[in-house]
Amino acid sequence: MSRIIAGAAGGLRLQSVPGRDTRPTTDRVKESLFARLEAWGMLRDARVLDLFAGSGALGCEAASRGAASVTLVERHPGAVRVCRANARTVHGALGRDDVVAVRPGAVGGYLADPAAGPWDLVLADPPYPLPETELTAVLAPLAGRLREGGVVVVERSSRSPEPDWPAGLRRFEHRRHGETTMWFAETDVTSAPPPGAPDQDLRPRTHPL
Known part of the structure; x- marks a missing residue:
């Protein structure tokens, strides 16, 4: 069982996905991630997309912390x-039933719909074995579907x-938490740094701390 850490539904227990080769985001990593997003003003009234949602824990956390809408995309029944x-x-905790929507199916199929989006925040927690070329193909459609100041967060193995990053997205920060590294990207308004280059910003320019 995982739990919602904070917000209107804080403390609620969430179901986990049994029998899948997954590694749910730990509470420590989740708390660090959402503390940064809240400091940047990324959650209140945001439109959030949770790709490779698993149990939906990240998207549900965003809903608890004030997101206007959350879409969970997951293919495994x-x-x-x-x-x-x-x-x-x-x-039930929020007293409304129109915040979190579940979209069954492959991430690529969902993103192929040109009507999907735009979003303020995209959370992508793909399986660690997903090849890098496939991850890039997933990220590519997001570049033109972020609202102004929108952010994409990718969770990957630290190894x-x-x-x-595809054309249109630039990394501005990353944070390592043991086996997990969180990569933060935004719309590319200049030129993307080469992989491995130092972070160019410590925050999105449109969401100052």
């Missing part, structure tokens, strides 16, 4: 059932290389 159950739990 068992995980979809857990996402729906966790969405109902959050809706994996920096994502190969």
